[in-house]
Amino acid sequence: MTSPHGPNGSVPPLDDSPLPARPRLIATDLDGTLLHDGKSVSDRTIKALAAAEEAGIEVFFVTGRPARWMDVVRDHVHGHGMAICANGASVVDLHDDGKLLSHRPLDRAVALGVVQTLRDAAPGTTFAVETATGIHYEPTYPRFYEDPGATLATAEQLLQESGSGTDATAPVLKLLAHHSGLTPDGFLTLARAAVGEQATLTRSSPTALLEISGPGVSKASTLALCCAERGISSDEVVAFGDMPNDLEMLTWAGTSYAMGNAHPDVLAAASGRTLTNNEDGVAVVIEQILARQQQAR
Structure with missing residues (x-):
């Protein structure tokens, strides 16, 4: 993938990127991926998440964090409010104070x-x-x-x-x-x-x-269940991650991006690579997705 920065910060041509034509869901890890190292969400990322939702692309946060550590992104889940936490062991509603919607426990x-x-x-x-x-x-x-x-x-x-x-x-x-x-x-x-x-x-x-x-519980398997409920196939999912707990999700998704700061196994497994978390690598790709959709109109 070429550098996402064009002249004056513009989005460059996308011909060599692995972006899908019409993604329906973006699944992103948080720490080391969406969040900066200071555990904050940048203004650029907030804007990109909102633009994706406005374009009809759902954004799911898929994280190892428990629900009680989700305040940093609670305001950015937009309409659906759902997040996958604890590496797939729980699905929670962040609009309802992290209410547990479903769980896949460890006996x-x-x-x-x-x-x-x-x-x-x-x-x-x-x-x-x-x-x-x-x-x-x-x-x-x-x-x-x-x-x-x-x-x-x-x-x-x-x-x-x-x-x-x-x-x-x-x-x-x-x-x-x-x-x-x-x-x-x-x-x-x-x-x-x-x-x-x-x-x-x-x-x-x-x-x-x-x-x-529990056996079989991962970010990928719970994300697959949530997507099946929505009639979304893996080919319609774009996923982002940086660490081994993201590997199954990145290989399940039709299109996946390793962050520039990712673990070597993640870099090898993902279908694409973006900038680091501190350089807003997730936002950069979302901007490219939306730019491609705009060009196709």
């Missing part, structure tokens, strides 16, 4: 089995449990956000349905596993070999932090 017994498997395979692993109502941690798990309602206990205690002091009956959306002595990709490779088909393992953090969902 607590399966999660307990994964915990034991990883404790054996990678001693020193620490865990957190993300549920539909909040997150809870092991005491030594490195926390990045303050969660006043979090319970501190072992993963085994947190995952017991009879546990006291936790949301013990709430659906588990994902299990988080951290290791301070392994590389991020090395930990993922080791964990996938150990866990096998028990669960879906991926990563989106620059640290050795794994995100573990």
Whole structure:
């Protein structure tokens, strides 16, 4: 793909881009993709998202974030209000305070089995449990956000349905596993070999932090379900991402873009490449899509 910057910031000719003729849905990751590194949405991106919706192209945020961390984009989902969170484990309505519309939980017994498997395979692993109502941690798990309602206990205690002091009956959306002595990709490779088909393992953090969902649960599989409900085929979807948890979505979508700052596996898997998140790479492609549609009229 040629540079998206033409003279005076204009959109250049699009003949060599992989853009679809008539996309119906844009699916974009947030951190490292739509958001700048400061976790903000630029004015250019806000304008591009609004223009896409006005042109009849739905925009879905598809993220590893839980619903409670979606305030940064809550005002930019426009008409439908829906977002796919927790790597596909939940679909939420951001217009209704992150109300859970559907979920694909990780069975607590399966999660307990994964915990034991990883404790054996990678001693020193620490865990957190993300549920539909909040997150809870092991005491030594490195926390990045303050969660006043979090319970501190072992993963085994947190995952017991009879546990006291936790949301013990709430659906588990994902299990988080951290290791301070392994590389991020090395930990993922080791964990996938150990866990096998028990669960879906991926990563989106620059640290050795794994995100573990139920078998078959991914951004791609939940996005496919949402698209099927709308009569949208994969060929009508344009997807954006930067990390391994985006890989399935990028290969499922008919057209996909890796950010300029993307993980090497993502760069290899996507059908196109755009600028970095800090250079508004998603907005650049949306502008190109809309320019092509305007030229076709």
